[in-house]
Amino acid sequence: MTALTDTATPTDSALAEVYHSVESEVRSYCRSWPTTMAVAQGSWLTDTDGRRYLDFFAGAGALNYGHNNPALKQPLLDYLAADHIVHSLDMATTAKTEFLETFERVILRPRALDYKVQFPGPTGANAVEAALKLARKVTGRESIINFTNAFHGMTLGALSVTGNSMKRAGAGIPLVHSTPMPYDNYFGGATEDFHWFERVLDDSGGGLNHPAAVIVETVQGEGGLNVARAEWLRALADLCHRRDILLIVDDVQMGCGRTGRFFSFEEAGIVPDIVTLSKSISGYGLPMALTLFRRDLDVWTPGEHNGTFRGHNPAFVTATKALEIYWQDQSFSEQTTAKGAHVRARLDEIASAHDGVGARGRGMAQGLKFADAARAAEVCRTAFDHGLLMETSGPSDEVVKLLPPLTTSETDLDSGLDLLAAAVAATSS
Numbered sequence: 001m002t003a004l005t006d007t008a009t010p011t012d013s014a015l016a017e018v019y020h021s022v023e024s025e026v027r028s029y030c031r032s033w034p035t036t037m038a039v040a041q042g043s044w045l046t047d048t049d050g051r052r053y054l055d056f057f058a059g060a061g062a063l064n065y066g067h068n069n070p071a072l073k074q075p076l077l078d079y080l081a082a083d084h085i086v087h088s089l090d091m092a093t094t095a096k097t098e099f100l101e102t103f104e105r106v107i108l109r110p111r112a113l114d115y116k117v118q119f120p121g122p123t124g125a126n127a128v129e130a131a132l133k134l135a136r137k138v139t140g141r142e143s144i145i146n147f148t149n150a151f152h153g154m155t156l157g158a159l160s161v162t163g164n165s166m167k168r169a170g171a172g173i174p175l176v177h178s179t180p181m182p183y184d185n186y187f188g189g190a191t192e193d194f195h196w197f198e199r200v201l202d203d204s205g206g207g208l209n210h211p212a213a214v215i216v217e218t219v220q221g222e223g224g225l226n227v228a229r230a231e232w233l234r235a236l237a238d239l240c241h242r243r244d245i246l247l248i249v250d251d252v253q254m255g256c257g258r259t260g261r262f263f264s265f266e267e268a269g270i271v272p273d274i275v276t277l278s279k280s281i282s283g284y285g286l287p288m289a290l291t292l293f294r295r296d297l298d299v300w301t302p303g304e305h306n307g308t309f310r311g312h313n314p315a316f317v318t319a320t321k322a323l324e325i326y327w328q329d330q331s332f333s334e335q336t337t338a339k340g341a342h343v344r345a346r347l348d349e350i351a352s353a354h355d356g357v358g359a360r361g362r363g364m365a366q367g368l369k370f371a372d373a374a375r376a377a378e379v380c381r382t383a384f385d386h387g388l389l390m391e392t393s394g395p396s397d398e399v400v401k402l403l404p405p406l407t408t409s410e411t412d413l414d415s416g417l418d419l420l421a422a423a424v425a426a427t428s429s
């Protein structure tokens, strides 16, 4: 296997003592990648020992345009140098005006999406909480339908619609007012789509309270790269429409171009009532989130859902620039689709060369599922030893997930895929 770097692989003991003595046991990524990162550019990070790492994780999807993208960094530096507003609650600022105008012009209007924009706080979970709360307020109903293996965040509302039992157990109180339904292909095609959901909705003995909303990911990133078919999403949107249930698409991880188009639901031709965005919306890894909803759903009263960090203006500056650079025409989206197809072809090759390995994903969210779940972690460890950052996902961490920055060059994509192929080969028994 070709190592990208030739210095010794760091181990957990290489982390500064302060991580062990001061930081909580809850820390996680520094356990998978036990080294201290110093600088980053594009798809590459360098640690304090000068080892270089090719980043196939992109801040869990928060760095779709790469680390420290120079075209976004310069406007940010200029903004800071001129003493423009950094923190603003939700006061009006020049940076916010420009963001809202650009988002409407570049994203909403060309897609005929008549959404209002809410700044719910800077994380994906914040965007989800606002979406759930709004859906309940609009409909006057409590219950939300979520899907098996869904992931929507760690706050109590978001956790209540999340599948993972380990994460749910952390809540410490009952997680209520949500009902899980089978995601697309949950029964391996054996059961008709929506058979269960539609049946209990219709059955006065079904025991299901009429839901306020359905929350769905078009591709379940944390849940193991489960891809909902476009026809399944259309049928879901149609069912919601017919039964007066709001449809929330959580595009926190798959939005901002990860699957090709700006919104991951565009390909299915559906128009959700509410959409959540975060991760790559700032374009620069700066915290920022949006909850978008149909204009007529805007029933909030002023200040009813507020918070301190809803106006992080540096994030608005880089977000605006990213929209201007990457989203004024189709070319970035087409490049992503082409890169995604290439990655998938290489993953199919790797999978066909090994038993118990299958490729899965959509666009530039691709991965390998291992029949032996422990092997997925071993592949990631081996890849890390050779300078490639990847993470596992899925209920048993059985999927190696690839989320490279969308700006990764074809050469770098191939180097990373070579390392992945070698890591899979090295772990075969």
Ligand code: PMP
Pocket: 060, 122, 123, 124, 125, 126, 128, 151, 152, 153, 154, 217, 221, 222, 250, 251, 252, 253, 254, 278, 279
């Ligand atoms: N929704 C989805 C689909 C996500 O993937 C995530 C994060 N992985 C979240 C919500 C929560 O985002 P955050 O971690 O920023 O709260």
